[in-house]
Amino acid sequence: MELKPGYKLTAVGVIPEDWRDGTVGQLIEDGIIEKPLDGNHGNIHPKSGDFVDYGIPFVMANNVQGGQVDLVNCSFIRKKQADSLRKGFSRSGDVLLTHKATIGNTAIVGQIPFPYVMLTPQVTYYRVADKNRLSNLYLRHFFDSTGFQSVLKALAGGGTRAYIGIKAQHQLPVVLPPTEAEQRAIAGALSDVDALIGALDQLIVKKRDLKQAAMQQLLTGRQRLPGFAPANPRFQQTDIGEIPEDWEVERIRPLAAITTGSRNTQDRIEDGAYPFFVRSSTVERINSYSFDGEAVLTAGDGVGTGKVFHYINGKFDIHQRVYKISDFSPRLVGRFFFLVFSTRFYDRIMSMTAKSSVDSVRMEMIAGMVIPLPSPAEQTAIAEVLSDMDAELAALEQKRDKTRLLKQGMMQELLAGRTRLI
Numbered sequence: 409m410e411l412k413p414g415y416k417l418t419a420v421g422v423i424p425e426d427w428r429d430g431t432v433g434q435l436i437e438d439g440i441i442e443k444p445l446d447g448n449h450g451n452i453h454p455k456s457g458d459f460v461d462y463g464i465p466f467v468m469a470n471n472v473q474g475g476q477v478d479l480v481n482c483s484f485i486r487k488k489q490a491d492s493l494r495k496g497f498s499r500s501g502d503v504l505l506t507h508k509a510t511i512g513n514t515a516i517v518g519q520i521p522f523p524y525v526m527l528t529p530q531v532t533y534y535r536v537a538d539k540n541r542l543s544n545l546y547l548r549h550f551f552d553s554t555g556f557q558s559v560l561k562a563l564a565g566g567g568t569r570a571y572i573g574i575k576a577q578h579q580l581p582v583v584l585p586p587t588e589a590e591q592r593a594i595a596g597a598l599s600d601v602d603a604l605i606g607a608l609d610q611l612i613v614k615k616r617d618l619k620q621a622a623m624q625q626l627l628t629g630r631q632r633l634p635g636f637a638p639a640n641p642r643f644q645q646t647d648i649g650e651i652p653e654d655w656e657v658e659r660i661r662p663l664a665a666i667t668t669g670s671r672n673t674q675d676r677i678e679d680g681a682y683p684f685f686v687r688s689s690t691v692e693r694i695n696s697y698s699f700d701g702e703a704v705l706t707a708g709d710g711v712g713t714g715k716v717f718h719y720i721n722g723k724f725d726i727h728q729r730v731y732k733i734s735d736f737s738p739r740l741v742g743r744f745f746f747l748v749f750s751t752r753f754y755d756r757i758m759s760m761t762a763k764s765s766v767d768s769v770r771m772e773m774i775a776g777m778v779i780p781l782p783s784p785a786e787q788t789a790i791a792e793v794l795s796d797m798d799a800e801l802a803a804l805e806q807k808r809d810k811t812r813l814l815k816q817g818m819m820q821e822l823l824a825g826r827t828r829l830i
Contacts, residue, residue, distance in 0.1 A: 415825075419581040420555025424825040426586050432534075433578035440542050442535045444577055446507070447496030447527035454493075454526070459483040464490040464522055467498070469510040469530040475548065475602055477504065477515045477525070485526060496527040503534040503548045507577065511570045512560050514551045516544060532577060543588055545595035553823045556581065585825070593829040594822045601815040608808040615804060619797045626790045627748055629655055629780065633793065636786045648752070648778050655782045661775035664745070665735040668708065668771075669698065669726035683724040685717070697723040702742045703734040704749060709768035716750035718743065731774060744787035747794055748779050 415422050418429045435441045447453065454466055463484040465471075471482040490497075498504065498517055506513040508530040517525060517533075527533060536544045550556055559581055564572040572580075585591050625631035629652035632641070642653040651657065660666070669685075671694070676684050680693035685705055705717045708729040720742070726732055733749070736742050756777065782790070821827040 418583055419559055420553065420583055421824055423583050424828075427825055428582075428584040428586065430582055430584070431578065432580045432582060435542070435582060436578065440536070440538045441547075442537050444505075444532045444534050444574060445495045445527075446532045446574060447529045448493045449529050452493060453529065454485050454489065456483075458485050458489060460486055463487055465520075465525040466528065467504070467525050467531055468528045469506040469508065469513060472504050472506050472513040472515045472531060474606075475515055475552075477517055479520070479525070490524075490526050493526065496529075496533075497524040498527050498533040499524050499535070501536070501544055503536075503544050503551065505532050505534065505551055505577075506530055507532050507564065507573075508571045509568060511564045511572070512551075512557050514548050516548050532574065540588055542584065543591040543595050545599060546584075546591035547582075549595050549598045549819070550582065550823055553819055555824075583823075585830075587830070590828070590830040597822060597829065598815065598818060601811065601818060605808060605811050605815065608804060608811065612801065612804050612808065615797070615801050619794065619801065622797065623747065623751065623794060626793065627751065627780070629782065633786070633789050636782070636789065646778075646780075648780060651780045652782070655780050657778050658739075658781045659775065660733070660749075660777050660779060663737045663740040663779075663781075664733045666771055666774055667732050667734075669728045669730055669732070671725060672728055683719075683721075685719075685724060685726045685730050694725050696725065698725045699723070699732065699734065701734060702736070703732045704742065704746045705733075706731050706749075706753065706769065706774070713769060714754040716746065716753060718746040718750075731769065731771065733774065739781065739784060741784055741787035741791060743791035743795065745779070747791060749777075752779065753777060 411417060411422060414425050416425050416429065423429065432441070432444065436443055459466070461484065463486045465477075465479050466483040466485050467477055467479075468482065471478040500517050500519055502517045504513075504515045504517065504527070510530065534544075534547060536542050536547070551560075560572065561570070563576060563579065564570040585594065622631075626633070628649065629643075632652070638652075638654060643650045644653045644655075646657045648657060671684070676686070676692040677695050678693055680695040682694050682697040684692045684694035686692055700723045702718075702720045703724075705719060705726065707713050707715060708731055733745075736745065753774070756773075781787075822829070
């Protein structure tokens with residue numbers, strides 16, 4: 409491999425010649441970081457029976473994700489017990505790295521209302537001793553880099569038994585820009601993108617919650633859209649609960665046709681011209697089609713039982729254990745039916761499965777299901793409102809995913825020194 413002038417090859421890739429190429433062990437010897445430590449092993453390791461509702465956070469590998477420590481959903485142990493332990497006391501500013509089974513998750517311990525948090529033997533803390541030579545934010549982002557993660561997972565062995573002990577972690581590579589100021593500049597740029605991704609994640613969760621609440625209100629008639637609410641709204645009690653007096657209830661069978669496919673999975677062709685639905689939304693390809701139009705699909709058994717998919721793009725075929733609900737009556741709007749069916753039907757199937765040995769869907773279970781039925785115009789209006797919310801969610805998720813890709817590109821440039829900020 410021919411290198412450009414001013415660059416050198418390291419265990420994590422090509423970096424500028426003025427960058428430090430070393431290991432965790434060398435950083436310890438030079439007094440830049442303290443010796444990394446994980447949580448307590450053996451008999452003194454806290455057990456599930458030791459957990460309490462509030463105390464010192466007990467941080468496991470699944471609490472270390474996306475650069476942050478989840479102190480809301482973690483377990484807790486009593487401070488008296490925590491104080492009696494020998495190691496694993498992690499403080500604000502520590503960089504955490506998971507090293508057992510779940511390999512390579514990273515986080516920085518932020519400001520905490522506790523003297524420390526306790527770590528399990530799955531998590532190692534890295535504590536910067538000389539802040540003039542190393543930025544903890546840079547170290548965390550470097551741990552996330554493709555080069556470092558590749559070396560880490562190779563040394564850990566891979567698989568469900570993947571593990572890299574504390575002493576072996578001393579061999580892990582670390583490359584550093586020559587000044588702490590350049591490290592901070594790199595970390596700052598990447599942290600800004602992390603903040604944007606985090607804000608988008610929070611907004612997506614909020615929008616999903618709003619959509620769920622809107623569905624519960626609109627699909628039951630507890631909230632009516634402008635132009636559809638009567639002056640004096642009244643409700644009626646039905647088999648599916650309370651609904652507006654001007655709505656009807658109806659079984660599915662008179663409102664739509666219900667059929668299954670005639671093909672099995674051996675009929676699929678990978679380069680076929682038409683979608684072949686094997687498990688509801690699981691799509692393969694086939695060279696013929698049996699239906700051309702709008703349909704709601706649900707798997708009859710196995711993976712995906714009770715899940716529902718709405719298809720509106722025309723020609724397709726289905727597996728013999730997939731139900732197709734189509735040819736909707738003028739009284740039933742397809743999208744509205746999908747929204748009602750996808751919530752009510754899945755809950756019903758899961759309830760029946762929990763109470764008995766039911767592990768498959770029978771046609772009469774679908775045909776006999778009762779659904780609320782406002783006027784077609786109100787069905788359309790409800791479907792449009794919820795579809796607009798879906799479109800907004802999809803746009804936010806696409807923006808979040810693009811931002812994640814942008815961050816990956818930035819990491820490759822900044823953590824390899826191909827782009828210098830100072």
